[in-house]
Amino acid sequence: MTQKKLSLSQLRALEAVARTGSFSAAAKELGVSQPSISNQVQAIESRFKTRLVSKSGYTTSPTAALSGLLPRVRAVLSLCDDLERDLESHLTLTAGELRIGYSTYQLAIPRISHFMSLHPDVAIEARAMATEDLLDLLDEGLIDIGFITGKEIPNQLAGQKLVTTRIVLAAPPDHPLAQKSPIDWADVEGVPLIQREGASGTRKIFDGAAKVAGAVPKTILALGSWGSIASLIRSGIGLGVAMEAEISDRDGCVPVPINDPALTATHFVVCQKDMARVAAVQAFMRTLPQGI
Structure with missing residues (x-):
């Protein structure tokens, strides 16, 4: 049968006995019982049939065999300590990286910025894309955290709700529909719309609700950037489809709600279930406000 390999606990016991000069002092330093130290040393000596520690009363000293090995034993333990310190730095977030998609x-950006202010030593890589594409990257392990839009968290992921909001039309304040707000699906038909790309969670909810209502929206353009959509709305090209929570005063648009309860989206922050135990991911989730 294959014998067990030397363990780090055995090497630590052996080095401590050699350095402190007694089993009791070694036990006190390592925080274990004296019999435990004795058993560790005896196990090595028994396996290799070599006397490593010489006893004289209550004191010990390394034999010639152990003296020749001690430099390498201490090098191994020192390397192990270095590894533990490096790993501990990831646990305490004084190092590491986090890949985020939104x-x-x-x-997303205000939450990412807040996390960075709390943990400046964690390197952040962030990228913007549609929800469906983010879900693919999460499944492939290419990002750690995703800000996604949908009705619920996919079964294969863990996460929490960030915000629930209406899906609305975004219009200039002086647009006729903005004056009529709220509107019906009949008001939407025939109006040129600028939407997100087909993989967008907002787009999927809007198109799905329109289909159920028997409406046929007139989508003239699909874009991935809200900034581009807002710019085209201001220029009079058409009205936008957006989550109400993403429209701000500086966009030059106002939200125009549609009378349809299905036009509700929730924004989630999600990760793979196994990644939920990673220190950086846990820390990020703790910085998020309660969903509203």
């Missing part, structure tokens, strides 16, 4: 920068 579909709506107005909701």
Whole structure:
């Protein structure tokens, strides 16, 4: 049968006995019982049939065999200590990295910025794309955290709700529909709309609700950037489809709600279930406000 390999606990016991000069002092330093130290040393000596520690009363000293090994034993233990310190730095977030994907920068960037102010030593890589594309990257392990839009958290992921909001039309304040707000699906038909790309969670909810209502929206353009959409709305090209939570005063638009309860989206922050135990991911989730 294959014998067990030398363990770090055995090497620590052996080195401590050699350095402190007694089993009791070694036990006190390592925070274990004296019999435990004795058993560790005896196990090594028995396995290799070599006397490593010489006893004289209550004191001990390394034999010639152990003296020749001590430099390498101490090098191994020192390397192990270095590894533990490096790993501990990740646990305490004094190092490490976090890969984040987001579909709506107005909701994601303030949360990312807040996390960075709390943990400046964690390197952040952030990218913007549609919800469906983010879900693919999460499944492939290419990002650690995703800000996604949908009705619920996918079964294979863990996470928490960030905000629930209406899906509305975004219009200039002086647009006729803005004056009529709220509106019906009949008001939407025929109006040129600028939407997110097909993989967008907002787009999927809007198009799905329109189909159920028997409405046929007139989408003239699909864009991935809300900034581009807002710019085209201001220029009079058409009205936008957006989450109400992403529209701000500086966009030059106002939200125009549609009379349809299905036009509700929730923005979630999610990760793979196994990643939920990673220190940086846990810390990020703790910085998020309660969903509203």
